[in-house]
Amino acid sequence: xxxxSRTFSKKLSWLVASENKRTALIILLWSLTIxxxxxxxxxxxxxxTLFDYALVVVLCFIAGTIIMDVGRALLGYIAAxxxxxxxxxxxxxxxxxxNLIPYPGNILIPSLWVTVVFTATFPFPFIGxxxxxxxGSIVGxxxx
Amino acid sequence: xxxxxxxxxxQLTIFFAAVTLxxxxxxxxxxxNYYQFYPAISQIRASMNSLQTTLVTNSPxxxxxxxKVAFSVENPTGYNGLSLKHFEATYDAIAIFSPTSNxxxxxxxxxxxxxxxxLNSGNTVGIAYPTFNAPSNVxxxxxxxxxxxxxxxxxxxxxxxxxxxVTMVIPSYDCSGSGGPADCGxxxxxxxxxxxxxxxxxxxxxxx
Numbered sequence: 001x002x003x004x005s006r007t008f009s010k011k012l013s014w015l016v017a018s019e020n021k022r023t024a025l026i027i028l029l030w031s032l033t034i035x036x037x038x039x040x041x042x043x044x045x046x047x048x049t050l051f052d053y054a055l056v057v058v059l060c061f062i063a064g065t066i067i068m069d070v071g072r073a074l075l076g077y078i079a080a081x082x083x084x085x086x087x088x089x090x091x092x093x094x095x096x097x098x099n100l101i102p103y104p105g106n107i108l109i110p111s112l113w114v115t116v117v118f119t120a121t122f123p124f125p126f127i128g129x130x131x132x133x134x135x136g137s138i139v140g141x142x143x144x
Numbered sequence: 145x146x147x148x149x150x151x152x153x154x155q156l157t158i159f160f161a162a163v164t165l166x167x168x169x170x171x172x173x174x175x176x177n178y179y180q181f182y183p184a185i186s187q188i189r190a191s192m193n194s195l196q197t198t199l200v201t202n203s204p205x206x207x208x209x210x211x212k213v214a215f216s217v218e219n220p221t222g223y224n225g226l227s228l229k230h231f232e233a234t235y236d237a238i239a240i241f242s243p244t245s246n247x248x249x250x251x252x253x254x255x256x257x258x259x260x261x262x263l264n265s266g267n268t269v270g271i272a273y274p275t276f277n278a279p280s281n282v283x284x285x286x287x288x289x290x291x292x293x294x295x296x297x298x299x300x301x302x303x304x305x306x307x308x309x310v311t312m313v314i315p316s317y318d319c320s321g322s323g324g325p326a327d328c329g330x331x332x333x334x335x336x337x338x339x340x341x342x343x344x345x346x347x348x349x350x351x352x
Contacts, residue, residue, distance in 0.1 A: 016157060026157070029164045036167035043174040046309045059163065066156050095179050100186045105335035112310050112337065144153045 023067055027076045027083075030063045034084030038120065039091055048120045053128070060129040064136025068144055073137035077130060081121070089117055177223065181305065184223035185313055188263065190299055190328040191216050192319040193270070197278075197293065199286055209283035214272040215299060215319070215328075219263040226263040231271050231301040232256070237278055239285040240292040249282050251295075263303070296320040299328065312336050 016022040034056060041052040060077065067073040096109040150158070198210040217228055235251040254273060261269040277283070278293070286293045300316040307313065313335055319328035 016154060022157070026160070029161055033160075033164045033167050036164070036171035039171040040167065040174050043171075043178045044306055046307050059160075062156060062160050062163075066153060066160060068153075091175055092178075095182050098182060100182045101333060101335065105333060108335050108337075109311065112307075116310055140153075144151075 019069075019072075023072055023076055026063055026066050027079050030059070030076065030080035031083035031087065033059045034080055035087035035091070038084070038088045038117070042088070042092065042116060042120070046116060048125075053125055056125070057128055057132045060132040061136035061139075064133035064138075065140035065144070067137055068140035070134060070137045070141070073133050074130075077133045081126065081129070085117065085121065089114065092117065177225070180221060180223040181225075184219065184221040184226065185303055185305075185315065185333060186330070187219075187221050188226070188303065188315055188330075189218045189220055190315075190317040190319065190330070191218070192297065192321055192326045192328060194325060195295065195321050195323050197286070197295075197323060199283065201287075207283040207287045208280075209278040209286050209293070210275050211278050211295065212273070212275045213295075213297065214270065215297075216268050216270045217263065217301070218268040219265060222265050224264045225305055227261060227304040228263050228269045229260045229302040229304045231259050231299070233273075233300075234298045236296045236298075237282045238294045238296060239282060240294060241285075241290075247285075249279050251279060251282075254297075292322060294320060294322045297328075298331075300334075308338060310338055312338050 014021075015025050037052060037056050037059065038048070041048045063076070063080070064073040067076055092113045093110040096113065097106055099106070101109060193214045193216050194212070196212045198212075200208040200210060202208055215233075217231075219226055233254045235254060237249045237251050238246050239249065240246045254276065257271055257273060259269060259271040261267070263269060278286075278295075282293060285291050297319045298316065299319065300314050303313040303315060305313060313333065315333045316331045317328040318331050319326055
């Protein structure tokens with residue numbers, strides 16, 4: 001059991017063997033958490049609550065803490081937000097483009113979703129997440 | 145034990161991965177339900193449960209055609225999270241004189257009905273109207289037993305959902321009959337931006 005755990009741990013260690021690999025992994029997870037956090041809120045009620053925003057702020061802080069380097073964290077944040085937004089927009093808009101909603105409803109609903117996602121992300125949430133990322137990376141540099 | 149032996153940074157990475165996994169599961173469950181939303185709104189079923197007409201003779205040559213109708217709206221899909229609000233109906237009366245001759249009379253809007261309720265999976269909301277009088281010319285035509293009166297009810301209601309903050313979904317149905325229950329056909333789905341909500345201009349859907 002102990003041996004199996006060690007083997008598994010070694011395989012997982014490969015993912016974080018270098019800073020580049022670790023950063024790539026964190027950006028991937030980061031984009032998924034941003035997308036998932038937004039999706040679980042928007043699919044339930046089409047808007048974000050303070051709790052949802054706070055959740056993403058905390059996740060950005062943690063991601064920044066893990067990455068540690070401020071420059072990498074900033075670039076990682078941009079990449080994560082971009083990928084996360086694409087994932088979330090695709091999941092939200094794709095079923096609305098089917099022929100179940102007649103024209104022009106099938107164009108109106110996707111454009112509404114684009115507006116909802118944009119207003120839920122910019123400008124203050126974007127700035128807030130950025131600040132949390134930078135603060136997290138500074139904390140990570142200091143304490144790790 | 146191995147988790148305790150790893151560095152704090154790796155522990156935080158593992159924690160971050162675990163949180164990601166949990167959020168993905170929650171989002172996936174929501175997304176699976178969401179993907180049933182658009183098929184569900186097109187499969188909402190409206191029915192005319194009953195239609196009764198009674199011809200009343202007020203005086204010789206003066207007739208009143210009393211109409212009593214009830215509808216129901218059902219969600220036969222597996223999607224949860226819909227509810228019915230703001231039910232409205234108008235009607236027309238078609239006087240059929242012969243197989244090749246008929247006239248259509250506009251009855252107008254029916255009285256406001258406050259019926260509302262959840263339309264979760266398998267739920268049905270009933271909408272009953274009090275007895276009302278058809279237009280007097282329709283009553284006159286109905287007094288001739290050789291003529292037949294057929295009513296066409298145009299229904300629409302707001303289908304409340306999680307999208308209420310940004311848009312209103314309004315399906316429309318037509319129900320026709322001269323007496324007894326009948327199924328209604330969906331004639332279209334209108335999507336408009338909600339008052340005060342974010343979004344661009346409104347739009348409406350045509351028939352499906």
